[in-house]
Amino acid sequence: MNILRTLTDLFLPRHCTVCGAELVNCEDFLCNVCLCNLHWITWNDTRDNPMLRSMWSHHDVEAAGSSFYYNSAYNFRNIFWATKYYGFPRVGEHLARLSFPRWQALGLAEGADAIIPVPLAAGRRWHRGYNQAEWIARGVATATGIQVYSRILKRIRHNETQTRKNPLQRRENTAGIFAVRKNSPDLNRLTVLLVDDIMTTGATLCDCIRALRETYPSIGIHIYTLGWAGNK
Ligand SMILES: [Zn+2]
Known part of the structure; x- marks a missing residue:
């Protein structure tokens, strides 16, 4: 005690x-x-699962996993609100550290050389004081020992909030919003784990993947989000 x-x-x-x-x-x-x-996700396959199949660019992703289901109707949404909006990103870090080892045992992040959190727009990050995806990435880094690289990707334009958009509108809204920073290390032929707080349609992650592939055509990509907004 x-x-x-x-x-x-x-x-x-x-x-x-x-x-x-x-x-x-x-x-x-x-x-x-x-x-x-907590509505923990119980699939045991990182290479073929509902999350991966729901992404339009799933063929570009080797493995994917998420810790629990996200539904805004449940009290568990407080975890994401606390992590994202209310200044308690340590909640997300804690849950990622706690739950990632199960995914690691299933092959997620296997052979990964870097963890890349999805970036926020500079203004939004300044206003919020942190990027929740970076904190979740830190939790994964503690669990795995893999280093976080938060300055590989950058958001090159601000997009409108996605909350009330349908999948097609989300895709259009996120097209071309990310880019790889100049002078980033060479990640070609390496594998990275892309990390975000919640995956809804996957549009944001897909644009990160597009940006990474444009610069590093032979990069291997795994995906982890703390929450997945798909059906249980
Ligand atoms: Zn409680």
Whole structure:
């Protein structure tokens, strides 16, 4: 038992990100009940699964995985809101570190040389103070020992929010928004793990893949997102 944490919890109680219950000594960010009830994704195949098949450029991706289902109707959306909007990106980092080893055992990030988080537009990053995908990437890096490269990709134009767009509109809205920075290291013939917070239609990830392939035609690409907005 961590005596210091017990004492700090006494005076500064921590609360579950999902249900708000007071956390006990051994719990971090989520209570054990919410952690057990999380809609974990249970596929066992990283090379052929619903997430991969739902991407229009899936033929460019060797492997993909996501930790749990995202549905804005569930309280579990609080995990993403906390990670993305409310200044608690450590929630995403923690859950990625906790859940990635299962995907690694299934071959995700096998042979990967770099982890690349999906970048935010510079203005949005400045306003938010962080990029949630970078924090999730850090969680994966802690679990795997693979280095994070957050300055390979950049967003070259700001796109409108995707929230109310259909898959085709999302694809048009994200076309050509990413590019590889000049003077980036040569990643040709290497394998990278592209990381984002949530995959909805995959349009954002597909444009990252396009940008990477344009610069590195022989790059191997794996994908990991903390949440997947597909059907259970
Ligand atoms: Zn809870």
